[in-house]
Amino acid sequence: MQEGIITKGVGGLYEVKTDNKTYQCRARGLFRKKKITPLVGDRVKIDEIQDDNGYIIEIMNRSTELIRPPVANVNQAIIVFAIKKPMPNFWLLDRFLILAEKENLDVVICINKVDLDSSEEIEKINKIYEKAGYKIINTSCKKDLGINELRNVLQNKISVFSGPSGVGKSTLLNMIQPNLQLKTGDVSKKTSRGKHTTRHTELMELENGGWVLDTPGFSSLELSFIEEDELELYFNEIHDLSEHCKFRGCKHNKEPKCAVKEAVEKNEISKFRYENYLLFLNELKDNRRY
Structure with a gap:
């Protein structure tokens, strides 16, 4: 048994680089049963090695x-x-x-x-x-x-x-x-x-x-993995000002006396960053309706 890292994966065949060499490996069927797909960057254990071929038998815990x-x-x-x-x-x-x-x-x-x-x-x-x-x-x-x-x-x-x-x-x-x-x-x-x-x-x-x-270029990115209340956490400059809004839980949209909206009007926060925030907020609201 050897340990390595997956450097490439195409069509169910994975290149695994160990300290000594690179092997062409397939994943054991148990991963399909558990609905786990090996990913590039995974630290793995491989076995049943013959020549330059082997099988992935374990995927170690992922940090991200x-x-x-x-x-x-x-x-x-x-x-x-x-x-x-x-x-x-x-x-x-x-x-x-x-x-x-x-x-x-x-x-x-x-x-x-x-x-x-x-x-x-x-x-x-x-x-x-x-x-x-x-x-x-x-x-x-x-x-x-x-x-x-x-x-x-x-x-x-x-x-x-x-x-x-x-x-x-x-x-x-x-x-x-x-x-x-x-x-x-x-x-x-x-x-x-x-x-x-x-x-x-x-x-x-x-x-x-x-x-x-x-990586291949991409043209879209789903935001379904976050909640509406989380969104401002990913806009640092908006989150930093949120504590100065009059109302707790302010979404910085239609609420009065919003410190974020005031900062946008004063050009202290980028207008297009704020507009993107609103677009994403509305997208998350629409997603929750279905």
Whole structure:
């Protein structure tokens, strides 16, 4: 019996890296009976090894489990979006931040392709998310900006790289460690969206210590795993002001004398962050009706 980590899973076949080598493994039927699916990032025990093949017989306890992308034991999320080509989708960014916050992950927001826009616009976005409590790294692969800083935050972490297609996740990882040789693609001129180049989730070991997961781009994220009353916990700047609202349990929507709404009017809280909060709040209310 040997212990290892699942680095890739395609069609029911899993690559498990041990201290000595990588094995191709299948999961025992008992996992199907228990409705447990092995995930990339799982620490596992394998047995019945013949040549380079074996069976997963045990999945060790997970410290974290993400739904989308489906990975285990990640402790840091690098959320990547481009300042242009494609244009940033803050609605999607805020949804992923909620998922990362729910799993208690360390979060780094990477604003890529900063060579394509003015420094004023980039600084405006930096301030909004820094005020919300997030670390921001501005990067440009063409100008080799921010790559060393990004490389440093990956050290000794298991990090998931995620974000919409076309924002440059694979290109960034190739800059960080060229021998990864990940496929990259351009943004479609017709749709202004990225073309999918990452087809599956794969865990890759870094030379300076740590692991990264390059994941397929995503376009939606369900919020059904949280309650209405929880939502403000995942908007740090809103939660920090909530204690100053007149009414306990204020949802910061239609209630009078709401400190959050007053802060939005004074431009102390980002208007689009607040609008996203309201969109998500209404979505959660609608979900509870069915």
